[in-house]
Amino acid sequence: MNIREIARLANVTPGTVSKVLNNYPDISEATRAHVRQIIEENQYTPAFGSKFSGSGSTANLVGMVIEGANNALYDDLYQDLSTRLHNAEYTILSYTDNFFMQDKTEKFEEILKYLNAHKLSGFVYFGGNFAGVSPELFDKLPCPTIFVNTVLPVSFSDTNYSSINTNHYDCGKRQMELLIEKGHKNIALMISSLNDNSVYGLRMEGYKDALAAAGLTGNLKNVAEGWYLMARSYSELKKLLEKHPEITAVCVSADVMTPAVLRVLHDLRKTPGKDVDVISYDGLEYLEYSIPRVTGFVQPVKEMAEGVYDLLMGLINKERSHQHIIFQSKYVKRETL
Amino acid sequence: MNIREIARLANVTPGTVSKVLNNYPDISEATRAHVRQIIEENQYTPAFGSKFSGSGSTANLVGMVIEGANNALYDDLYQDLSTRLHNAEYTILSYTDNFFMQDKTEKFEEILKYLNAHKLSGFVYFGGNFAGVSPELFDKLPCPTIFVNTVLPVSFSDTNYSSINTNHYDCGKRQMELLIEKGHKNIALMISSLNDNSVYGLRMEGYKDALAAAGLTGNLKNVAEGWYLMARSYSELKKLLEKHPEITAVCVSADVMTPAVLRVLHDLRKTPGKDVDVISYDGLEYLEYSIPRVTGFVQPVKEMAEGVYDLLMGLINKERSHQHIIFQSKYVKRETL
DNA sequence: CTGAAAGCGCTTACAG
DNA sequence: CTGAAAGCGCTTACAG
Numbered sequence: 001m002n003i004r005e006i007a008r009l010a011n012v013t014p015g016t017v018s019k020v021l022n023n024y025p026d027i028s029e030a031t032r033a034h035v036r037q038i039i040e041e042n043q044y045t046p047a048f049g050s051k052f053s054g055s056g057s058t059a060n061l062v063g064m065v066i067e068g069a070n071n072a073l074y075d076d077l078y079q080d081l082s083t084r085l086h087n088a089e090y091t092i093l094s095y096t097d098n099f100f101m102q103d104k105t106e107k108f109e110e111i112l113k114y115l116n117a118h119k120l121s122g123f124v125y126f127g128g129n130f131a132g133v134s135p136e137l138f139d140k141l142p143c144p145t146i147f148v149n150t151v152l153p154v155s156f157s158d159t160n161y162s163s164i165n166t167n168h169y170d171c172g173k174r175q176m177e178l179l180i181e182k183g184h185k186n187i188a189l190m191i192s193s194l195n196d197n198s199v200y201g202l203r204m205e206g207y208k209d210a211l212a213a214a215g216l217t218g219n220l221k222n223v224a225e226g227w228y229l230m231a232r233s234y235s236e237l238k239k240l241l242e243k244h245p246e247i248t249a250v251c252v253s254a255d256v257m258t259p260a261v262l263r264v265l266h267d268l269r270k271t272p273g274k275d276v277d278v279i280s281y282d283g284l285e286y287l288e289y290s291i292p293r294v295t296g297f298v299q300p301v302k303e304m305a306e307g308v309y310d311l312l313m314g315l316i317n318k319e320r321s322h323q324h325i326i327f328q329s330k331y332v333k334r335e336t337l
Numbered sequence: 338m339n340i341r342e343i344a345r346l347a348n349v350t351p352g353t354v355s356k357v358l359n360n361y362p363d364i365s366e367a368t369r370a371h372v373r374q375i376i377e378e379n380q381y382t383p384a385f386g387s388k389f390s391g392s393g394s395t396a397n398l399v400g401m402v403i404e405g406a407n408n409a410l411y412d413d414l415y416q417d418l419s420t421r422l423h424n425a426e427y428t429i430l431s432y433t434d435n436f437f438m439q440d441k442t443e444k445f446e447e448i449l450k451y452l453n454a455h456k457l458s459g460f461v462y463f464g465g466n467f468a469g470v471s472p473e474l475f476d477k478l479p480c481p482t483i484f485v486n487t488v489l490p491v492s493f494s495d496t497n498y499s500s501i502n503t504n505h506y507d508c509g510k511r512q513m514e515l516l517i518e519k520g521h522k523n524i525a526l527m528i529s530s531l532n533d534n535s536v537y538g539l540r541m542e543g544y545k546d547a548l549a550a551a552g553l554t555g556n557l558k559n560v561a562e563g564w565y566l567m568a569r570s571y572s573e574l575k576k577l578l579e580k581h582p583e584i585t586a587v588c589v590s591a592d593v594m595t596p597a598v599l600r601v602l603h604d605l606r607k608t609p610g611k612d613v614d615v616i617s618y619d620g621l622e623y624l625e626y627s628i629p630r631v632t633g634f635v636q637p638v639k640e641m642a643e644g645v646y647d648l649l650m651g652l653i654n655k656e657r658s659h660q661h662i663i664f665q666s667k668y669v670k671r672e673t674l
Numbered sequence: 675c676t677g678a679a680a681g682c683g684c685t686t687a688c689a690g
Numbered sequence: 691c692t693g694a695a696a697g698c699g700c701t702t703a704c705a706g
Contacts, residue, residue: 043449043450045450045451045453045454047390047454047456048386048454048456049386049456050386050389052384052386052387053387053390072409072412075409079435082432083432086432086433086434091430092431092432093428093429093430094429095422095423096419097423098416109380112380113380113382114382116338116380116382117382117383117384118385118428119384119386230625230626259627260626262626262628263626263627266628288567289567289599291600
């Protein structure tokens, strides 16, 4: 079933069917209704791919890429957006990319190819780091693009792309300061990796500066690299705490590792919030139910998803121009600090 | 940049460029190399959408739909598959659908439209229930389709689609039997909803039959409906346990609700595995680290993802025919039963 | 091995 | 308000 068939059955030309399909105004209500009925009767849907070759641009196609799928928070963001876009009749192209160690410029060029090949109406990228990528490459972005929780190269005056972020460095610093203010001198850093240059690395920068300001840089040796993996977080942190029983606090850079942190403390017969304080970061829901409930910073996922959606629609419909938005993560005191 | 441009720059015809792009054998190595170089130099990627209008079918396009995104397990499956497909140079069309209450036939017809519009090479559907949908509609599936953890209408002799499932009913029944064998007479059922007709509803069928076989159907009044939501699971179960202090075990149909279950018990001053036994189902990783570690059934996500991928590739390349695979979930004894 | 040409299903000025 | 026609970027028999 194609547009020609429908046209034949409706006794009109394919051009007319096309206009009905795309809600052109210059069609009489009579033929519009008639054509629509034929379409309905035959369950016809226009071939999505041909839209582009006909018109030179593919309408209602949005791309989304998640870099670093191990972070459950991006799932929440992705799913919220996915549902909104689907309900607004957008087709979604997406993939998740777990290879976050390759060359940034190469990766960016691959993305450009992806965008060019698919003639998207809009694009959303989650996570990652493009700090070394030259600004000229950003100029080549062929469609409205929003980077979400991505480390970006240049100043926020850039007007050829948008970004939505939270204040990772500030909250990371604050995370550490809260431990220091509580009087902790020996603090473990449960981070993804020292080589992580995503926004999670920015949190680590905050840790460093807070420690330096307090003259506690010795703690920078107390690092457990968990790579966002629970098993790894567990073994690395356990090793560290066994070697350094003087440690009285754990600063965690990502909630996905925190169940392992609680478990390490339990297995070492330490009570979180009493023997060892714990502060985490992200806002995964199960840490509100864990025993004890975990204190930490919470990213406003719901608002971020809404922000991305609204901005993307605004950009696609040319009602808004590119901007860089920073949401504030919120400190939520629960039971571990 | 289009195929004509590249052809001009390479001093060949568009047809030749097309053949190079699609690795046709009948091209001399010299021109192949030359054309490839021009393509590389200009960072050209063929317009994905035009492939279809040219050839009548879109190669390397796979669709995936997740129904009921609240289940974190599907994220794991989705991401595993997504990474595999992307690495194999497939483009992925996907969306998540959280409205699992609408009419099944209508929903199935929408999916058919989606498939017809996008001319996919293959399609994977996660979750849901199409039990009432007439077999003729399944015949209309325009591309190789695999249903994963979906409740399906007809017998496994159907050869026009594939399915990959685990033994939900059996393990659900076994879940309950294990509690009964331990001597429990008063058992709470922490389920999504009595109206859930997805594979999670199948687990409930297992609960019912196990209870009936033991003459303990009175427990069917002890139902907490959590809708896969932690807050709701918490409040519903708490209400139930407060009203029925005689309950000594909780049978949970989905791991996503289990952190709330543990928290309810904690807040009611009951020790899981001692005062109240808990058995869960799915295999979410954080329940291996919770305190206590949760006993339950684990779906073999890794193998399922591999199974889906291999089958899908086999179907697309016409090396395999449709089949219905049932993986076995595994009982893992930990600390709550 | 390469080119010339017809075709895919759609869209979009343009005529009337 | 509708049709006839040219066009989008690609593919694919067919000739030679």
